Amino acid sequence: MSAGDVLLWVILPYVAITTFFVGHWWRYRNDQFAWTSRSTQLLDRRVLGWASPAFHYGALAAIGGHVIGLCIPESLTASVGISENFYRWFAGVAGGIAGAVTLVGFCGLLFRRTTSPRVRRTTSRVDILTYFLLTVLIVMGCWMTFGHTLFTSDPYNYRSSIADWWRSIFYLNPDVEAATGAPLVYQLHAIVAWSFWALFPFSRLVHAWSIPLQYVGRPYILYRRRYGSRRGLI
Numbered sequence: 001m002s003a004g005d006v007l008l009w010v011i012l013p014y015v016a017i018t019t020f021f022v023g024h025w026w027r028y029r030n031d032q033f034a035w036t037s038r039s040t041q042l043l044d045r046r047v048l049g050w051a052s053p054a055f056h057y058g059a060l061a062a063i064g065g066h067v068i069g070l071c072i073p074e075s076l077t078a079s080v081g082i083s084e085n086f087y088r089w090f091a092g093v094a095g096g097i098a099g100a101v102t103l104v105g106f107c108g109l110l111f112r113r114t115t116s117p118r119v120r121r122t123t124s125r126v127d128i129l130t131y132f133l134l135t136v137l138i139v140m141g142c143w144m145t146f147g148h149t150l151f152t153s154d155p156y157n158y159r160s161s162i163a164d165w166w167r168s169i170f171y172l173n174p175d176v177e178a179a180t181g182a183p184l185v186y187q188l189h190a191i192v193a194w195s196f197w198a199l200f201p202f203s204r205l206v207h208a209w210s211i212p213l214q215y216v217g218r219p220y221i222l223y224r225r226r227y228g229s230r231r232g233l234i
Contacts, residue, residue, distance in 0.1 A: 001176055008191060009179045013169045016194040023201030024209075037207035040119045051108025058102030062141065065095045070166045074159045084157065092149040099142040106138055130203045133196040140189045148183065162186050 027035065040048075069091060077087055110131060113119050148156045165179035179187065200206070 005176050009176045010174045012194050016198040019198040027201050035206055038204050040122055047108050047112040051105045054101050054105025058098050058105055061098035062102055070163045096145045099145055103138050126203050136192050
């Protein structure tokens with residue numbers, strides 16, 4: 001095991017995980033006013049109406065597929081009667097649809113941000129880096145799904161390599177050999193993904209955690225709260 005392997009497959013994941021949690025804590029404590037998506041809807045709505053939902057729903061489906069594929073070992077699906085061939089095709093088709101929808105929506109958002117002068121002026125350096133990492137992740141994800149899973153005579157089973165390494169990180173015993181044995185595109189995808197999650201707390205993407213759950217039970221018509229006579233308000 002070389003020093004580079006230790007850096008990429010042991011140190012980088014733990015640094016990214018620490019930065020992810022500590023970064024969110026720091027951001028919430030010190031930068032709550034910027035804890036927002038910095039919406040540019042009022043500046044240009046033409047593309048946003050279809051590109052934003054496509055990107056968000058596609059990304060949520062893709063993340064869900066990643067969680068299932070990485071967390072559930074092959075032995076568990078085999079024990080309930082799901083063959084590897086069926087799992088590969090099901091995950092490949094579902095992941096391909098999610099990836100394609102995400103890619104289309106993201107391309108629309110990038111087109112809007114680069115062609116609209118008013119929207120472009122609101123783009124920060126962190127935004128540019130975030131978009132770059134997302135572009136690499138989405139393109140490589142689609143390439144792995146279509147080129148290494150669906151349309152190939154020799155599909156690659158990532159659950160016997162990258163998935164084992166990913167789970168071993170949380171067991172505090174990283175399986176470096178499982179990661180280094182994967183094809184290069186899978187290794188690059190994992191490295192870029194950890195870099196993306198380390199940057200996440202400092203980007204506008206933190207608005208993903210601001211789910212307005214109170215709106216679920218909120219009445220359609222809002223009334224002013226009635227206070228006591230001490231405040232002199234009704």
